[in-house]
Structure formats: structure tokens, C-alpha cells
Amino acid sequence: MTAATMATSTPASADATSGQARDRVFWGVLMLAPYILVFAVMVAYPVAYGLWIGLNFESYKALFADPIFLRTVVNTIIFLFVAVNLKFLIALFLSGFFVQQRAWVRFMLVLFILPWAVPSIPTILSFRVMLNPENGMINQQLFQWFGIMEGPGWLTDPTLAFASSILVHIWKSLPFWTLILVTGRLAIAQDLYEAASVDGANKWQQFRFITWPSLATLYVTSTLLSMIWTLGDFNSVYLLTGGGPGDLNHVLATLGIRYMRNNNLDLGIASIIVAMPLILPMVWFMVKRLSKGAE
Amino acid sequence: MKRLLDEGKLILIAIPVLIWTLLPIYHLFVLSISNQESMLAGKLWPDQPTLQNFQIVFKQQHYYLTNFWLQLFNSFLIAITTGLLTLFIATCAAFAISRLKAPGGRSIMNFALATYLIPAAFLAIPMYKAMGTFGLLNTRTALILAMVALASPYAIWVLKQASDKLPKELDEAAIMDGATSLQLFRMVYLPLMKPSMVVIGIYALLLAWNEYLYAFLLLSSEKELPLAVGLGLFLSADDAPWNLLMTAGLIYAIPPAVIYYGFRNNMVSGLTAGAVKS
Numbered sequence: 001m002t003a004a005t006m007a008t009s010t011p012a013s014a015d016a017t018s019g020q021a022r023d024r025v026f027w028g029v030l031m032l033a034p035y036i037l038v039f040a041v042m043v044a045y046p047v048a049y050g051l052w053i054g055l056n057f058e059s060y061k062a063l064f065a066d067p068i069f070l071r072t073v074v075n076t077i078i079f080l081f082v083a084v085n086l087k088f089l090i091a092l093f094l095s096g097f098f099v100q101q102r103a104w105v106r107f108m109l110v111l112f113i114l115p116w117a118v119p120s121i122p123t124i125l126s127f128r129v130m131l132n133p134e135n136g137m138i139n140q141q142l143f144q145w146f147g148i149m150e151g152p153g154w155l156t157d158p159t160l161a162f163a164s165s166i167l168v169h170i171w172k173s174l175p176f177w178t179l180i181l182v183t184g185r186l187a188i189a190q191d192l193y194e195a196a197s198v199d200g201a202n203k204w205q206q207f208r209f210i211t212w213p214s215l216a217t218l219y220v221t222s223t224l225l226s227m228i229w230t231l232g233d234f235n236s237v238y239l240l241t242g243g244g245p246g247d248l249n250h251v252l253a254t255l256g257i258r259y260m261r262n263n264n265l266d267l268g269i270a271s272i273i274v275a276m277p278l279i280l281p282m283v284w285f286m287v288k289r290l291s292k293g294a295e
Numbered sequence: 296m297k298r299l300l301d302e303g304k305l306i307l308i309a310i311p312v313l314i315w316t317l318l319p320i321y322h323l324f325v326l327s328i329s330n331q332e333s334m335l336a337g338k339l340w341p342d343q344p345t346l347q348n349f350q351i352v353f354k355q356q357h358y359y360l361t362n363f364w365l366q367l368f369n370s371f372l373i374a375i376t377t378g379l380l381t382l383f384i385a386t387c388a389a390f391a392i393s394r395l396k397a398p399g400g401r402s403i404m405n406f407a408l409a410t411y412l413i414p415a416a417f418l419a420i421p422m423y424k425a426m427g428t429f430g431l432l433n434t435r436t437a438l439i440l441a442m443v444a445l446a447s448p449y450a451i452w453v454l455k456q457a458s459d460k461l462p463k464e465l466d467e468a469a470i471m472d473g474a475t476s477l478q479l480f481r482m483v484y485l486p487l488m489k490p491s492m493v494v495i496g497i498y499a500l501l502l503a504w505n506e507y508l509y510a511f512l513l514l515s516s517e518k519e520l521p522l523a524v525g526l527g528l529f530l531s532a533d534d535a536p537w538n539l540l541m542t543a544g545l546i547y548a549i550p551p552a553v554i555y556y557g558f559r560n561n562m563v564s565g566l567t568a569g570a571v572k573s
Binding site: 029034041105110112119127171179225260272286291 | 305308309312313315316317318319320322323325326334335336337338339383384385387388390391392395396397398399400401403404405406407408409410412413414415416417418419420421422423424425428429440441443444447451452470473475476477480504505507508512523526527529530537540541544545547548551552555556559563
């Protein structure tokens with residue numbers, strides 16, 4: 001706009017503005033360059049390379065012939081469904097707890113975000129040691145208090161080990177999503193609740209007709225984002241059980257790495273490409289949504 | 296009476312939540328002050344709390360801890376370098392996209408967002424392969440580059456949003472006065488963006504400090520490893536000295552927790568606001 005108005009004034013300032021415009025383009029491109037370089041070298045090139053390796057049809061035949069892969073696909077779906085829904089139901093409930101205006105509740109929130117603030121390696125390893133069937137604290141305590149000689153095989157029983165991974169995942173990511181929903185709840189106007197309680201609405205009706213309609217969009221977006229990230233959760237499975245016992249409890253995020261460590265790169269890449277039809281629509285939707293929200 | 300009842304209900308929720316949240320962290324701490332015997336007995340509190348584990352870790356007196364200080368240094372080096380590089384790249388990119396409206400800026404932003412959303416575990420294998428082609432495997436440079444590539448997209452996005460909120464009139468006035476783009480960057484943009492830049496620098500630093508998978512894939516020699524993977528080495532034996540593992544893990548967990556709580560208000564609002572826009 002300034003360029004247009006000034007261009008009509010004097011030749012000298014027209015030169016100055018077009019000079020400025022050129023200067024903007026020059027610096028704009030130059031300042032984008034470092035990221036473009038990083039993206040090209042570290043993301044675009046590897047992805048292109050991976051897709052090229054993934055063109056080998058034989059890998060998919062081998063992949064679908066591998067019982068571990070089929071088991072992993074089922075595991076991944078169960079993991080996603082259970083972990084994400086359970087996490088969000090708890091987060092929704094706890095966000096109602098943490099919006100209470102009390103000093104001790106606010107202090108508790110500080111402790112509550114610890115799992116998010118502390119790196120996952122030591123805490124997941126702590127879970128692993130704690131859940132050790134023989135010497136772990138949990139089973140030792142079960143023995144001391146209840147005389148249970150052989151406590152549950154938290155990490156050795158296939159079903160329990162899988163459930164333990166889901167619990168560790170929830171432990172780690174619950175604080176973040178609870179905070180998100182707390183932020184959402186705090187944005188709801190308080191007088192809505194006051195008006196409702198004057199009209200005699202009970203707690204459930206207040207939730208049903210005020211809280212939920214206001215939170216629904218946030219809840220759905222968050223669930224979607226959490227699904228994508230849960231799909232990529234390598235640590236909760238690998239560091240707790242290593243995908244065991246007996247490779248029964250892998251998810252796609254750990255299986256690809258396992259193939260690769262066994263010098264089977266093609267299968268690793270193929271297992272990732274197979275997951276793309278699930279991931280890319282969600283990513284595409286979220287990119288649209290986030291870049292629209294930013295405008 | 297009703298108030299008291301409400302308070303009671305809240306406390307009934309609070310107790311299990313606290314136990315659930317703190318148990319693994321408490322366990323980490325208890326083991327770090329337990330001797331072998333109390334640890335194997337799974338005691339809730341050791342018979343004789345001891346600081347001996349810390350002594351062993353600091354003096355590197357165990358096979359798994361031979362490179363403890365070096366690995367701790369590696370963790371710092373990788374985290375700080377990643378933080379600074381990401382900050383530089385993302386600040387420049389956000390300025391170019393948001394203030395200079397650089398050609399192609401929008402598409403770059405979308406590519407970056409897609410990179411941010413695709414789970415890192417799925418990019419790891421292709422990136423590992425590419426690092427092999429570049430001849431960078433088993434160097435800390437490889438890990439730093441990977442972490443910068445993973446941290447930059449979110450960094451750019453958060454900084455771009457913060458930058459979009461700065462009033463346009465500032466730029467227009469500066470441009471009227473004949474300011475060049477570089478002057479605009481230095482004198483208008485940077486001073487106003489400082490608070491967001493602190494959050495983003497810390498975000499990238501913590502991301503690199505906490506990373507396990509990429510470090511574990513890209514590095515193999517024990518002298519190049521960050522502490523995160525050094526801790527993972529304990530898993531190779533069944534009768535590993537867990538109390539030493541937990542001690543080293545506690546030391547490893549302290550710097551990020553301190554940073555987190557030191558900048559808590561900025562971090563929580565900065566990171567949660569960016570993550571989900573409703």
C-alpha cells in the first residue's frame with residue numbers, strides 16, 4: 001500500500017520503495033534459507049529415499065507374511081483406542097478438578113505436571129524396575145501386606161505387559177492434555193454457570209449443557225493430535241518391555257526399529273509406509289486446522 | 296456443611312491422583328538412596344538410607360558408569376547446541392514468513408507443520424539411512440542436526456504466531472523511515488520477540504536433552520552417547536545395579552525439571568497455547 005502511494009509522488013522515493021521491496025524479498029528468501037536447507041537435507045531427502053526403497057513390492061509380501069507384523073497391527077489399534085480414550089476421559093474429569101479455585105488444588109497442579117516435566121527415560125526405567133515380578137517394589141509390597149507369594153507378572157505376562165505399556169503412556173502424557181482442557185474450561189464464562197445454578201441446573205446438567213458444548217471442539221482436536229503422537233510413542237513400549245515378552249507386544253513405532261536393528265531395513269521402511277494411510281489424513285487435517293487457526 | 300462435603304470429595308480425588316503421579320518418581324528417589332539389599336527387598340523406605348550410590352556414580356566406579364561425566368557433558372553439548380541452532384533458524388524463518396511475507400512462506404510453514412505432526416519415530420529410519428549416506432553416523436553432529444530438524448517446525452510455528460500478533464504499524468512506520476529489512480529485524484522484531492524466544496530455546500533444549508530414540512539409533516560408541524542412552528545400556532543385563540541406574544537417572548532428570556519449574560508459567564502457557572488452537 002505504501003509502495004503504491006509513494007510511487008506516484010517522486011521518482012526518487014519510487015526508487016527507494018522498489019529498493020525496499022527488493023530488499024524485503026532478498027532478506028525474506030535469505031532468512032528462510034537455513035530452514036529450507038535443514039528441511040531438504042534432514043526431512044525431504046530421507047523421506048524421498050525411504051519412499052524409493054519402499055517401492056519394492058517384495059517387502060510388503062514378506063511383511064504381511066510375518067506373524068509378528070500382523071500381531072503388531074492389532075496391538076497398535078488396541079493401544080491407540082484404549083490409551084487415547086482412557087487418557088482423555090481421565091483428563092476431562094481431572095480438568096474439572098484442577099479448575100477449582102483453591103490454593104491447595106493449585107499447588108497440586110504443580111506436582112501433577114511432574115511426569116511431563118521429567119524426562120521419560122529415568123521414569124519409564126523406574127516403572128520397569130518397580131514392576132519387576134520378582135524384586136520389584138509392587139510385588140514385594142503385595143507379598144508383605146497381603147502375603148501374595150507370586151504377584152502378577154506385570155512385564156512377563158503378555159496381556160499385563162501390554163497393559164503396563166499403556167499405563168506408562170497415560171502416566172506420561174496425561175498432565176499435558178489435562179492442562180489443555182483446564183485452559184479450555186477456564187475460557188468458559190463463569191456467569192453461564194451462575195445463571196444455570198440460579199435456574200436450578202444440577203452438576204451433570206451444567207456439564208452437559210455448558211461445559212461440554214464449549215469444550216467439544218478442543219476435545220476432538222486434542223484427541224486427534226494425541227492419536228498421531230500416541231502412534232509414534234516408542235519409549236513407553238520399548239523402554240518398558242522392549243516389545244516383549246517374545247515380540248508379542250510391539251507397536252508400529254517399535255517394530256520398524258526392530259526390523260532395522262535386525263538388518264532388515266526394507267521391512268522397516270515398508271512397515272512405516274503401511275501406517276501412512278492412517279497417519280497422513282490426520283496430519284493433513286491438522287495442518288489445515290492449525291494454519292487456519294493462525295490466520 | 297456443604298463446603299466441608301465438597302472439600303472431602305475433592306480430597307478423595309486428590310489422593311489417588313497424587314499417588315499415581317508421584318509413585319514412579321518416589322520409587323526413583325528411594326532406590327537412589329537404597330543399598331542393594333533394601334532394593335532387592337522392594338522396601339518402601341530403605342533400612343539405612345545411604346548416599347553411597349551418588350559417590351559411586353560421581354567417581355564412575357561401575358562398569359556401566361565408566362563414561363558418566365563424558366555422557367553428561369555430551370547431553371549438555373547436544374542440548375545447548377540444538378537450542379541455539381533451532382532458535383537461530385526458527386527466529387529467522389518466522390520473521391521471513393510473518394513480517395517480510397517471503398515468497399513461498401506459506402508453503403514452507405505447511406511443510407514444517409506436517410513435519411511437526413508426523414511422529415518422530417516414523418522419520419527415524421529414513422533419517423538414519425540418510426545419515427549413513429552423509430557419513431555422519433556415530434557423530435554428535437548427526438544427532439544435533441536431527442534434533443534441529445525435529446525442533447524447528449514447532450519453533451517456527453510458535454514464533455510465527457507470536458510475530459503475527461505484533462502490530463503491523465510498527466513495520467510500516469519503520470519502513471516509512473527507510474529502515475532496511477535487517478534493521479527491522481534487529482531493532483523492532485528481536486526486542487519484542489524475546490519472551491517467545493526464551494520459551495522456544497528452552498523447548499528445543501529440553502527436546503534434545505530428553506531424546507532417546509534418535510540418540511540410540513544415530514550414536515553407537517560409548518564416548519559419543521548422551522546420558523539418556525548411557526542409562527539405557529543398563530538394560531543389557533538382567534541383574535543390573537538398578538539403584539545405580541536410578542541414581543544416575545535422578546541426576547539426569549534434575550536439570551530439565553529445574554528449568555521447567557524455573558520457567559513454569561512461561562512454559563505452560565507457551566507450549567500449551569501453541570499445541571492446540573481451537
